[in-house]
Amino acid sequence: MTGAWYRVLSYGFGYVAAAIAAAIVLLSARKQTSDARLWRRVRRGLPQAGVLRVMSAKGRKLAAGLDIPVPYEGTLGAAMSCDVRIPARRVHLRSAFFWMEGDALHMVALHRDGFMVDDVPVEPGDEAVLHDGAVLCVGGIRLAWRVSRAAALRGETPEQPYVTRARRSRAQQGAGEGLGAPRKAATRRERRRSAQDEDEARPVYRARAAKPGAKKPAAAKMEKTNKTEKTGRKKQPDKATKPGGEGRAKAETAAASKRSGAAKTSDKRR
Amino acid sequence: MPAKAKTYTARPASGARGRRGDSRAQAEARDRRRAISRAGGFRVTAIALLTFAFEAMGLLLACVREPGAVDAQALSVLALIAPLGLFTTLILPRALPMDALLMALTNFLCGVSIVVLYTVSTERGLRQAIFYVAGLAVMLAMSGIVSRVRRYKGLTLLSMALGIAALILPLAFGDWRYGAKNWVSLPLVGSFQPSEFVKLSVVLSLAYYFSAHRTVPQMLPAILFSAACLALLMLQRDLGTALIYYLTTLVMFYVACGNVPLTALGLCGGAAAAMMGYRMFAHVKVRVAMWRNPWSDPLGGGYQIIQALLAIGSGGLFGVGLGQGTPSQIPAYDNDFIFAVLCEQMGLVFGLLVLVTYLLLIARGASLIGRSRRSFEMLLGCGVLAMLGIQTFMIVGGVIKMIPLTGVTMPFMSYGGSSLISCLAMIGILHGIAARGQEDMEEAILSRS
Known part of the structure; x- marks a missing residue:
């Protein structure tokens, strides 16, 4: 060429x-x-993981009965960047971080004011587990958590409805660890404690079971113990207090045994 | 006059549209099948074939460039890259965790790079084709890792340690090139830039630590690692790469926590560091001065920019022709200023379309990471896209004198194994994230049905 x-x-x-x-x-x-x-x-x-239904709203942006879709993982707050946005003045910009494990919604507080689940306060450092029907109260806004059918079908009922200290503040990254995962020694201690006899003398605080005809729903259990209970024993009070029908809602919070430097130190280590 | 009675004609019953509910259900089922299908569709096939046609025509032209002689090496390069492009776009996404459209766009950009480089320098074109093949292998490996690995803690810590060690290597054993000490020469491997590969560990560590509870103290390890990388790059005088790292960190920080005041504070800190760099480094002053007025020193500091602008201008809308022009007049025409060579030979229209292709690549990546359910994957993809986008903007902006010139390469286009392999590795990460999103969608569809 x-x-x-x-x-x-x-x-x-x-x-x-x-x-x-x-x-x-x-x-x-x-x-x-x-x-x-x-x-x-x-x-x-x-469907997404579920919806948060507004029960008591304030202002024009949140009407009672409004369903806010909830993804499988994200942040909750008033900021535009949040995955679940609750546009209310008293709701902090980033109030909580949540993720799905099985059919339960796990939530940790990102602000010092925390939030409430079934009238039980959840402070930073605690992890709340919301099952279907739990009532979340953040910034004065009450929201009912409804899990989607797909998530409920796929999820497994957890053996321990309480979040143990070993699993506290764990970000879901597959099945592995996340930031704040405890060290192996802590996990071994936790397992030893859970295998010990239930009669060991440790303070256990439980909310009183709702009396028949009581107006307020039974409050969730609060424990100030590091020991985890057996599955059967935990489920019994729920069946006893619930009048029937599908399981209401139970939100358990695993509170630190010492709300002092020990828990906060482990938090800071994260 | 009586009103005319309205008549309603029933729709003819047919197999597919007998009832409105059936057609909707069938449409939904069809949509779900398409959503979880790994095949790219006829559009991706068309893109792959067009890319094949471009590479074939370009390299055949290069083959007969010399009068009376046939360049067999061009044919061998064509035989290597063209079928590989078709295979990776049409066949591999059906079997491996990949996104077909992303692969098609990547192959097009790499094909343009190989064709242009080959006509400028046959040796560089051949080496770029070899780097392309190696980069594809790395891309598949990264895609497999991201789609399968579930625990990233160990990998993150390891990559952080290796990243710091890799950035220390040039300071200890590196060579000074173009005013920066960011190259390392190893026997049997050749010379490479560690900072190109440390990009992956920066993105990984930022994504890992930012995807947890997103409180600022918990993000500190990643921020400190990024700051250490920045400090080492400043010691190497590789300010362009340092700027990319810094801006990527800022973008990922804002995406992770949405904290506008802290992000603005970081931006102000970066501006202050830029002012300090301007006062400390003489070559930064020269670059800023040449950006403001390259004609003040047309044969010295401004020569490169002037030649690049003249090349872009002389190419006109459709170029002077493949293999024509005088690209060798531009210093570093094969890596930093490849865009000017592209515009000279193929024209401004083609150059703009290549830039639009970059935008489409980033848009595709953004839509893929938007499908992910996990914040870690989303942040990892966000970091990758931020790196690619910022790097492309910086080099193209520098070439056309929109911003001061920085010594970074154009992703996929510039000659260089480190750059191409690291860019393809980042594309591999996006493939892995796309595969995870696909798996989640399949799971959701199956659990609903």
């Missing part, structure tokens, strides 16, 4: 290359938009 022919062909290649690049750009943009629409359509038909 002579130089002149090469110049002609290479000059023409510029036009062809521009046409090819334009076609690639258009096809990619079309594919991207159609994929985005497809995923939105599919996701609309699929």
Whole structure:
């Protein structure tokens, strides 16, 4: 090929290359938009982890009965960047961090004011486990947690409804550890304590079971013990107090045995 | 006059649309099948074929460039990269954790790079093709790691330790090149830039520590690691890469916690550090002066920018032709100023379309990380996209004199094994995140049905 022919062909290649690049750009943009629409359509038909139903609202933005979809992991607060946004003045910008484990919603407080679950205060350092029907109160706004059917089908009923000290403040990253995961020694101690006899003398505080005809729902149990209870024993009070129907809601919080430097030190170590 | 009675004609019953409910259910089922399908579709196939056509035409032209001679090496490069591009776009995503559209766009950019580099320098083009093959292997490995590994604590700590050690290597054993000591020469391996690979460990550590409870004290280990990397890069005088690390950290910090005051504080700190760098380093002053007026020293500091601008201008809309022009007039034409060479040979229209392709790549990555359920994956993808986007903006902005020039490479385009392999590794991370999102969607669909 002579130089002149090469110049002609290479000059023409510029036009062809521009046409090819334009076609690639258009096809990619079309594919991207159609994929985005497809995923939105599919996701609309699929529930998220659950919903938080507004029970008592204040202001125009939160009407009672409004369902706020809850993803499988994220933050809860008043900020626009939060995954679950609760636009209320008394709600802090980032109030809590939550994630799904099985069919339960785990939540930790990100602000010193914390929040309440079934009238039980949850302070920073504690981890709340919300089952279906639990009532979350944050910034004066009461929200009822309803787990989606898909999450409920997929989830397994946890053996220990309480979050032990070994599992406290654990961010869900697959099945592994997260920031704040306890050391192995702490986990071994926890397991030894859980295998000990239940009659060991340690202070255990439990909310009184609701009397028949009582107006207020039974409050969740509060424990100031490091020991975890057996599954059967924990479930019995719920069945006794619930009038029937599907399980109401039980939110358990694992409170530190010492709300002092020991718990806070372990938190700081995170 | 009596009103005309309305008549309702029933729709003819057919197999697919007998009832409205059936057609909706079928449409939903079809949507779900498409959502979990790994095939790219006819658009991705078209993109792959267009890329193949571009590479074939470009390299065949390079093959007959010399009058009366045929460059067999160009044919071998074509035989290597063109089928590989088709295979990785059309076949591999069906079997491995990959996203087909992302792969197609990546292959197009790499193909453009190889074609342009080959016409500029046959040796560089051949080496770039080899780096491309090696980069694909690294990409598949990263994709497999991200899609399968569930525990990242050990990997994060290891990568942080290796990252610090890798950045210390150039200071101890490195060579000074273009005013920076960021290259290391090893026997059998050759020379490489450790800072290109430390990008991955920075992104990983930031994503790991930022994806926990997102309180500022818990983010400190990652912030300290990033600060240590910045300090080591400042010692190496690799200010461009340091700027990329810093901006990526800032972006990930804001995405993780949404703390505007602290982010603004970080931005102000960065601006203050930039002012200090301007006063401390003489070459920074030169670059800023040449950015403001390159004609003040046309044969010295401003020569590179002037030649690049002249090259872009002389290319016109559709270029002077592949292999034409005088790219060798531009210093560092094969790595930092490859965009100017591209605009000269292929034209401004093609150059703009390549930039739009970068935007589409980032948009695709953003949509893939938006599907992830876990904050760690989302932040990891966000860090990768921030790195790619910031690096592209910095080099293109420097070439066209929008911002002062920094010594960074153009992702996928610039000649260099370290740069190409690290960029493909980052694409591999995005593939892995896409695969996890796909798995979650499949699980959600199956649990609902």
